Amino acid sequence: MRDGLDFTRGRRSRRQRRRRLAVLGAVLLLTAAGWCLRDRLGPVWAVLAQVPARADTLLAEHFVPGYTRRLQSLRRRSAILHAAVAAAAPLETENQALRTLLESPARPETGGWTPVRVIARQPEGTMTLAGQYAPGAPVLDEEGRLAGVVSAVGGTGSRVDPAGRDRGAAAVLAGDCCGVLLRKGGALLVSGLPRHSGLEAGTAVTTADGLWVGTLAEAPAADSTGLTEQAPLQDTGSMAGAVFFLPKGAQDG
Secondary structure (H helix, E strand, O other), rough: OOOOOOOOOHHHHHHHHHHOOOOOHHHHHHHHHHOOOOOHHOOHHHHHOOOHHHHHHHHHHHHOOOHHHHHHHHHHHHHHHHHHHHHHHHHHHHHHHHHHOOOOOOOOOOOOOEEEEEEEEOOOOEEEEEEEOOOOOEEEEEEEEEEEEEEEEOOOOEEEEEOOOOOHHOOOEEOOOOEEEEEEEOEEEEEEEEEOOOOOOEEOOOOOOEEEEEEEEEEEEOOOOEEEEEEEEEEOOOOOOOOEEEEEOOOOO
C-alpha cells in the first residue's frame, strides 16, 4: 500500500550502514597490511607510493597544460641560482667589509615587480607596454626570465626591444665572466666572452643585478674574430606573452 508504513526501511538502512562499515574496515586492513609489508613488497610498494604524486601531476596538467614543464624549469633555475649565491657568499662578506672601511653606503634593496600588459606589437619584433617606464628598465616574462629592455617612451606606452637586440643587447655575467647578449635570427647568444674561459654547458647567465637570462646550451667557442668566445643560450625569456613584469619604481619621470 502506498500510504502504509514500510517496516523494512529501517532494516535496509542498517544493512547499508553495516555494508559501508565492512568496506571501510577492509580498506583500512589492506592499507595497514600494505604498510606492514612495505619492506617485503619492494618495487611494488615504491610504485604505489608514487601514485598520489602522479595523480597530482595529472590533475595539474589537465587544468594548467605545461604546468609540470614550467615547475621543473623553475626548480632547475632555483637550484642553479642557490648554488651561485652560496659560491658568492664569501665575496659578499668581503664587499661589505670594504664598504664599511671606505664608509660607502650599500646599494638600496630593490622592490617588487609590477605586471604590465601589452598594448601593441610591431612587425620588427618589438612591443609596446601600457604605461611610461624609464629606458633601460628590464622586462621579465611570466616565468621571471629577461625578455627585453625598455628602449623608448612615447604617448601612453613604452617600447621594448627583445633581449639581445638594440637596447636589449645588455651586459651579462656567465659564471664569473662578462659578456654581451646578442641575437642572431631567432637564437640568443652571449658574446664577447674571454678566450679559454673554461665555461661549461649549463652555466647560468644573469644580468649584473642577478636577473635570469638563461644557461649556456654548449661550451663557448671562438667567434669569427678569434679574439673572444660566444655560446648559444637556452631557457631564455619569451616576448610572446600578454603580460610582463617591470621593477616597481621604474616609471619614467
